Amino acid sequence: MILASNSQIRRTMLEQAGVGFNVRSPDFDEAAVKAGPDLGGEQLARRLAESKAASIAADDCDWVIGSDSTVTVNGQRYSKPRDREEAATHLRAFSGQIMELASAVALANRGRIDWSYAETARLKVRPLSEEFIQSYLNQEWPEVGYCVGVFRMEGRGVALFERVEGSHFTILGMPLLPLLGALRERGIIAS
Amino acid sequence: MILASNSQIRRTMLEQAGVGFNVRSPDFDEAAVKAGPDLGGEQLARRLAESKAASIAADDCDWVIGSDSTVTVNGQRYSKPRDREEAATHLRAFSGQIMELASAVALANRGRIDWSYAETARLKVRPLSEEFIQSYLNQEWPEVGYCVGVFRMEGRGVALFERVEGSHFTILGMPLLPLLGALRERGIIAS
Numbered sequence: 001m002i003l004a005s006n007s008q009i010r011r012t013m014l015e016q017a018g019v020g021f022n023v024r025s026p027d028f029d030e031a032a033v034k035a036g037p038d039l040g041g042e043q044l045a046r047r048l049a050e051s052k053a054a055s056i057a058a059d060d061c062d063w064v065i066g067s068d069s070t071v072t073v074n075g076q077r078y079s080k081p082r083d084r085e086e087a088a089t090h091l092r093a094f095s096g097q098i099m100e101l102a103s104a105v106a107l108a109n110r111g112r113i114d115w116s117y118a119e120t121a122r123l124k125v126r127p128l129s130e131e132f133i134q135s136y137l138n139q140e141w142p143e144v145g146y147c148v149g150v151f152r153m154e155g156r157g158v159a160l161f162e163r164v165e166g167s168h169f170t171i172l173g174m175p176l177l178p179l180l181g182a183l184r185e186r187g188i189i190a191s
Numbered sequence: 192m193i194l195a196s197n198s199q200i201r202r203t204m205l206e207q208a209g210v211g212f213n214v215r216s217p218d219f220d221e222a223a224v225k226a227g228p229d230l231g232g233e234q235l236a237r238r239l240a241e242s243k244a245a246s247i248a249a250d251d252c253d254w255v256i257g258s259d260s261t262v263t264v265n266g267q268r269y270s271k272p273r274d275r276e277e278a279a280t281h282l283r284a285f286s287g288q289i290m291e292l293a294s295a296v297a298l299a300n301r302g303r304i305d306w307s308y309a310e311t312a313r314l315k316v317r318p319l320s321e322e323f324i325q326s327y328l329n330q331e332w333p334e335v336g337y338c339v340g341v342f343r344m345e346g347r348g349v350a351l352f353e354r355v356e357g358s359h360f361t362i363l364g365m366p367l368l369p370l371l372g373a374l375r376e377r378g379i380i381a382s
Contacts, residue, residue, distance in 0.1 A: 018330065018347045126372075129382055139209065156209045158360075161368055168359030169349075177352055181317075191320055 001188060002064045004052045009154065010067055010174050017180055019189055026052035026066060041070040041077065045104035046118040053108035063188055067174040069103040071148040080148050084141045088133055090150050095128040101149055103170040105179045117178045121166025192379060193255045195243045201258055201365050208371055210380055217243035217257060232261040232268065236295035237309040244299035254379055255299045258365040262339040263291040271339050275332045279324055281341050286319040292340055294361040296370045308369040312357025319351065
């Protein structure tokens with residue numbers, strides 16, 4: 001099995017589940033998918049996950065997992081912050097708001113999508129003081145530069161939220177339990 | 192601040208949140224609390240968490256955190272398995288059922304409970320084959336001997352579940368976000 005992802009947390013999730021896999025970088029035009037028809041956050045995450053999975057399967061007959069996430073706050077989509085200043089700007093925009101974090105995962109075989117799944121978690125960000133934002137970034141930058149939501153739930157990101165609704169794995173970036181179910185149904189991992 | 196717990200995962204949760212604390216072993220008669228009036232899983236978890244927190248505060252004026260969890264399946268309460276055979280017996284009983292995992296956390300000051308909170312997560316266990324149970328315990332025993340639900344969600348425990356409803360931190364054994372909120376309200380950690 002191949003995980004078409006450069007994300008460390010997605011590798012860690014699969015490893016903890018005891019699934020064997022190799023990693024390959026997905027090879028597709030992400031900007032083209034994002035510039036396509038205007039999709040909701042969950043639909044876009046699914047399109048990106050499917051594109052990643054299909055991009056590797058083209059030259060391999062193994063199963064390929066693709067996965068992606070989007071963050072939407074007040075109807076606006078957020079990308080990974082380019083620098084610490086933009087990370088602070090994003091955190092100021094998130095303060096006191098509901099963050100919709102959609103994650104998707106797809107399975108491809110010989111370039112064809114066989115299965116995909118997406119779901120959205122809702123995270124209530126508490127009011128963040130400027131002092132907190134700077135102290136948080138002193139500790140978490142540059143690591144959170146790889147995260148669309150500017151947080152790592154497995155790190156100090158927990159300090160951002162009042163309340164969290166939805167699957168933890170979706171929040172980490174990949175709906176793990178539905179993926180494991182799909183792998184078991186296909187006999188790829190043991191029941 | 193003092194964490195009245197011998198649990199590694201509770202320490203890890205507080206550390207990841209950036210909270211400074213020392214660890215002390217709680218000192219109270221757990222069997223007496225469990226032998227008391229018949230409480231629901233969530234109420235019992237709260238009573239245990241409060242007893243732990245109050246047991247340390249008696250000789251200290253620092254804030255003390257206590258936390259505990261209970262597991263209930265089909266109305267029956269489960270304790271930590273005593274040996275690998277009992278762990279297998281528990282897993283057979285959990286197979287295909289809903290596990291109610293209640294976790295509680297309490298804050299005490301000078302032996303008085305100032306705040307406590309409890310909540311229940313519901314985890315749907317998938318049908319587990321005997322072969323899976325043995326392979327799982329080959330990998331996870333004896334570590335899961337410290338876990339009332341015979342799983343570590345941060346390890347291969349994810350392979351047990353079809354679906355999970357509720358907070359991840361509650362599943363790990365301590366409702367972290369409500370605790371951080373209570374610590375901020377009291378000025379113990381920064382907002």
